[in-house]
Amino acid sequence: MLDKKALRQKFSKSPEEYFAVKVLKDEGFIRKKCQNCNLFFWSTDENRNYCGNPSCSGAYNFIGKTPALHKLGYIELWQCLRDLGIRQ
Numbered sequence: 001m002l003d004k005k006a007l008r009q010k011f012s013k014s015p016e017e018y019f020a021v022k023v024l025k026d027e028g029f030i031r032k033k034c035q036n037c038n039l040f041f042w043s044t045d046e047n048r049n050y051c052g053n054p055s056c057s058g059a060y061n062f063i064g065k066t067p068a069l070h071k072l073g074y075i076e077l078w079q080c081l082r083d084l085g086i087r088q
């Protein structure tokens with residue numbers, strides 16, 4: 001995990017990203033690290049261990065309740081759901 005100083009430096013460089021992070025947290029998302037590809041991703045499911053990449057999440061039975069997805073327009077996860085054949 002990043003400490004506060006590192007976060008401040010990071011956010012000062014990319015305010016848009018900071019805003020996105022705030023919105024995600026407000027919506028109940030938590031930051032997770034994919035155990036397959038090691039990329040960071042956001043999920044409302046704290047037990048989820050794989051990102052939205054089909055090659056990662058395909059190995060994981062991801063059918064979580066994601067009420068904030070549509071509202072946020074979180075494209076990557078939405079595409080993942082679509083790829084898995086899940087319609088909301």
Ligand SMILES: [Zn+2]
Nearest residue numbers: 034037051056
């Ligand atoms: Zn992954």
